[in-house]
Amino acid sequence: MTNAQQVTSEILSIEPVGSYYHVVFSAPSIAEFVEPGHFVAVAVGGVGSAMLLRRAFSIHRATPGHSIEVIFAAHGQGTEWLSTTRRGDLIDIVAPLGTPFALPNQPIGAVLVAGGYGAAPMGMLAQALRERGCEVEVILGAATETKLFGVLDLARDADSVTVTTDDGSSGLRGRVTDALPNAIERINAKVVYACGPMAMLKAVARVASEHGAFSQCAVEESMACGIGVCMTCVLPVIGDDGVTRMVRSCVEGPVFRGDRVRWDDVHTVPSDVFGAPVVGGH
Amino acid sequence: MSVDLSTSLGSLHLKAPTLTASGCAAAGRELAQFGDVATLGAVVTKSIMLQPRSGRATPRMAETPSGMLNSIGLQGPGVEAFIEKDLSWLSQNGVTTVVSIAGETTAEFAELAARLSNVPGIAALEVNISCPNVESRGQVFACDPYAAADVIAAVRREWTSDAPVLAKLSPDVTDIVSIAHSVREAGVDGVSMINTLLGMVIDVDRMKPLLGGRTGGLSGPAIRPVAVRAVYQVHAALPDLPILGMGGIRTGHDALEFFAAGASAVSIGTVVFGDPRAPWRVAEELSSELASRGYSAVRDVIGLAHR
Numbered sequence: 296m297t298n299a300q301q302v303t304s305e306i307l308s309i310e311p312v313g314s315y316y317h318v319v320f321s322a323p324s325i326a327e328f329v330e331p332g333h334f335v336a337v338a339v340g341g342v343g344s345a346m347l348l349r350r351a352f353s354i355h356r357a358t359p360g361h362s363i364e365v366i367f368a369a370h371g372q373g374t375e376w377l378s379t380t381r382r383g384d385l386i387d388i389v390a391p392l393g394t395p396f397a398l399p400n401q402p403i404g405a406v407l408v409a410g411g412y413g414a415a416p417m418g419m420l421a422q423a424l425r426e427r428g429c430e431v432e433v434i435l436g437a438a439t440e441t442k443l444f445g446v447l448d449l450a451r452d453a454d455s456v457t458v459t460t461d462d463g464s465s466g467l468r469g470r471v472t473d474a475l476p477n478a479i480e481r482i483n484a485k486v487v488y489a490c491g492p493m494a495m496l497k498a499v500a501r502v503a504s505e506h507g508a509f510s511q512c513a514v515e516e517s518m519a520c521g522i523g524v525c526m527t528c529v530l531p532v533i534g535d536d537g538v539t540r541m542v543r544s545c546v547e548g549p550v551f552r553g554d555r556v557r558w559d560d561v562h563t564v565p566s567d568v569f570g571a572p573v574v575g576g577h
Numbered sequence: 578m579s580v581d582l583s584t585s586l587g588s589l590h591l592k593a594p595t596l597t598a599s600g601c602a603a604a605g606r607e608l609a610q611f612g613d614v615a616t617l618g619a620v621v622t623k624s625i626m627l628q629p630r631s632g633r634a635t636p637r638m639a640e641t642p643s644g645m646l647n648s649i650g651l652q653g654p655g656v657e658a659f660i661e662k663d664l665s666w667l668s669q670n671g672v673t674t675v676v677s678i679a680g681e682t683t684a685e686f687a688e689l690a691a692r693l694s695n696v697p698g699i700a701a702l703e704v705n706i707s708c709p710n711v712e713s714r715g716q717v718f719a720c721d722p723y724a725a726a727d728v729i730a731a732v733r734r735e736w737t738s739d740a741p742v743l744a745k746l747s748p749d750v751t752d753i754v755s756i757a758h759s760v761r762e763a764g765v766d767g768v769s770m771i772n773t774l775l776g777m778v779i780d781v782d783r784m785k786p787l788l789g790g791r792t793g794g795l796s797g798p799a800i801r802p803v804a805v806r807a808v809y810q811v812h813a814a815l816p817d818l819p820i821l822g823m824g825g826i827r828t829g830h831d832a833l834e835f836f837a838a839g840a841s842a843v844s845i846g847t848v849v850f851g852d853p854r855a856p857w858r859v860a861e862e863l864s865s866e867l868a869s870r871g872y873s874a875v876r877d878v879i880g881l882a883h884r
Binding site (some may be wrong): 540 | 600601602603607608610611623628629630631632633634635636637638640642643644645647649652653654655789797798847848849850851852853854
């Protein structure tokens with residue numbers, strides 16, 4: 296486990312990007328330890344805030360010795376507050392957190408799939424994969440064109456980018472999974488990386504398995520602490536021993552093998568999970 | 578001026594006045610990234626049960642104004658894995674450890690006390706009686722003076738260690754003083770207070786309770802005045818009963834209120850979720866708060882609000 300650091304960070308810039316915000320945090324002691332898939336937990340509301348819990352964001356970019364960057368949507372009280380911060384504001388952050396994407400040792404083909412701002416970590420990931428000689432295809436999807444993120448940057452970082460939108464306002468009309476089988480076959484991909492809503496991840500994991508590829512899925516679960524002490528962000532995941540456990544998406548995740556997550560059982564406690572309630576018991 | 582922050586809970590000497598709170602620091606290991614856990618008053622572990630336990634379905638958490646609701650359902654590895662993995666780590670790292678135990682029957686509490694009695698490295702036992710009693714239609718032990726006393730008496734019989742036994746009290750009672758009397762008669766060496774208050778959030782889009790477990794425990798600064806009141810009442814009635822105070826402590830100023838109300842030490846709970854350095858920070862701030870008021874030792878302010 297990489298040690299996380301809690302630091303007071305200066306906002307170096309914050310600006311709207313399409314439907315989202317792009318914020319750059321000063322993080323000179325943190326950035327060099329960031330790997331694709333790590334996240335940052337940001338305190339919101341200022342000193343004495345009535346919002347006690349941090350907001351967790353996938354790290355978009357890390358510049359060693361300098362900064363880390365985040366893409367977020369202002370869709371709740373905490374992120375609304377964050378969107379009103381300005382350059383020079385000081386904010387408490389904890390990073391890097393979580394288990395990042397596992398990278399292959401061989402120069403294999405890889406497809407990166409993201410929904411909306413789930414594209415945030417994909418540039419770093421594409422660069423890391425290409426440094427290893429991997430061929431990288433990217434599929435970016437969203438409900439509509441304004442909800443897409445990172446299309447131009449990823450066109451530079453990857454070998455090719457396919458865009459899908461539900462309403463056809465950009466790229467192919469349809470879902471990312473409609474474009475996934477072709478992408479896997481085109482480069483004979485052995486691994487699919489995904490970040491986005493749970494329903495998308497579930498579908499990506501299924502399509503990847505059907506086409507003989509592993510999948511690495513970064514899940515989004517609500518969490519209170521982000522550091523592994525509160526046990527709120529759990530989901531049922533099958534371990535190496537075949538036993539399903541309720542595991543923390545903040546420490547064991549957020550990246551899991553897609554074939555190990557029991558997608559249909561998320562938000563439930565499966566009866567065969569380790570420590571499940573026994574009939575007549577708790 | 579240097580302030581002496583050492584204190585004690587009955588026979589347990591504490592080198593620092595702030596402890597973690599059960600369920601808010603796992604078994605201490607994750608916090609080691611943020612500070613030396615061995616310098617805390619103690620780590621109070623998440624309540625451990627006899628058997629491994631999956632806990633409840635998600636969502637398990639809802640943020641509320643200055644607080645949160647949780648409905649974890651005591652997820653844990655069971656006592657054997659806890660001893661092997663968590664307690665051994667805590668011992669090897671020189672951490673003062675308070676082990677919290679939870680059961681669904683009086684017999685389970687007794688069995689846990691018996692199992693842990695001979696295990697080295699336990700500085701105190703905290704008995705989490707805020708659990709549903711399956712033998713009494715799910716009524717919470719801590720809400721019934723007789724059931725609470727039964728559990729404590731059973732634990733006391735099996736607990737052969739010299740380390741103190743604390744009962745963790747629930748504020749969801751008509752008269753917390755009568756519960757404190759009851760567990761004291763049954764043989765506790767001190768009380769931890771307060772546990773969470775039962776609450777609920779409704780998701781009005783789904784028109785259902787938001788939490789998977791429907792209800793959850795409310796914690797955080799929102800409940801702090803309730804906790805200060807409870808500590809004050811119990812200390813007034815039982816001035817010799819050591820109190821580990823907790824409930825929404827966020828700053829050294831907050832902690833000082835608890836000491837003045839009668840707590841001998843304090844636990845930092847929910848605030849750790851937002852600020853993992855809080856247990857250390859609160860101790861530093863407490864030192865400044867005491868110094869600025871001319872006190873040289875935290876022990877000197879315990880119960881001062883009762884004069």
